Amino acid sequence: MSGWSGAAVTGVGLLTPAGADRAATWETVCAGKPTAGLEELDGLRHLACRAPGPADGPGGLGRAAAARRPDRSAALALVAAREALADAGLDADGWDGARVGVVAGTGAGGTLTYERQLAVVREDGPGDMSPFAVPGALPNAVAAQLAVEFGIRGPSMAVTTACASGATAIGVALDLLALGRCDVVLAGGSDASLSSFYIAGFDRLQALSHRFHDPSGGLRPFDAERDGFVMAEGAGFLVLERPADAAARGARTRALIGGYGATSDAHHVVAPRPDGSGLAAAVRAALAEAGAAPGDVDLVNAHGTGTPRGDAVEAAVLARLLPHGPPVTSTKGVTGHLLGAAGAVEAALTVLSVAESTVPPTANFTEPGEGIDLDVPTIARSSRVGLAVSTSVGFGGHNAALVITAP
16 A cells, blocks of 8 residues: 555535435535424334435435335435436446445445335235345345446445444445555445334434424534434445546546544443543544644544433543644534444535535534533534544444545
8 A cells, every 4th residue: 555645535425314415415514404303103103303314306316216126225325326426527337347346334234125024024924025125125235236226346345334334435445446456436325224123222222312392403412411313314425536547537536535544442332432542543543544643633523423422432532632622513413313324424524524615513512511622613614624534433332534635
């Protein structure tokens, strides 16, 4: 990897509760407008504080879902990936698919397909089960669907590191480019896990907000009244290339991803290591790979789920590592928690922060929680962002950090 100078981000695609594409999502995030609401699922009347799914319709999920009937997570990914490729000016009909890779992060895989087809088997018998139940439910469903759709014949893989999956996928993509195994990598994450299993399960872990009297204020990153996260679904994908390759074909580079760090807490299946040393090591590793120092950081897009313990540990780590006090934002206050897609969507939003010289606000932050000593913006700021860090944390002790810089 001698001479490695990072990857150029030449395309960005998003489909989130905040918008059906990149521009709409960015506008809602910068407005600091929360998207959570009360929306009940069958049998979960008291666990219904969640962000709505991405909009259907022309150019959105409706067209993709009708094409091949994939699991919803794959349908979301198709929309976001298609936008990313168009943004990069790449045409799948004209590329050498053997030199293109795809890395898709997911936390839950095709959980909706699994739940629905299991119900079919139990209620109607195995003869009525869809022949596409297994390929739709497997964790690699998103990567496989994207490879088929775009003729990607290089490495195609799924990564699952819980809520760090999207960021981990981007980190793996950097390695594929650095090792010369691909010339272009489509990397990101998608999750559609608004299911009875995951909502009830996260609630049993006391991870979800119960602010049912004020659902739009349910996810409150770093706030004194935070009580958990609001579940959501969505997808985000980036087109990554070596900078020289992007320049050679005249592509616009929105930002560079210069460093990636990944560590494991090796502490507990759901609780973060109390001293935050695992997350701190991931951030240090990402900065070192980018050849940057902590004082160079202009912005952090934090994991910031709004859980009492998780936010406290992350805030302590960032305050300790970055004593110069750069702004720390959590865009989950707007989008909700996208689980395995979160890291990719937040990396994409951090790319836009760098490209647009804008620090997004943290929705629902009104008063810092005990021990939270961070500069948390409550309105969007116009400010040059030369170097930003995006952090992600997942159950099981997964930590990931990406360093994103101006080209």
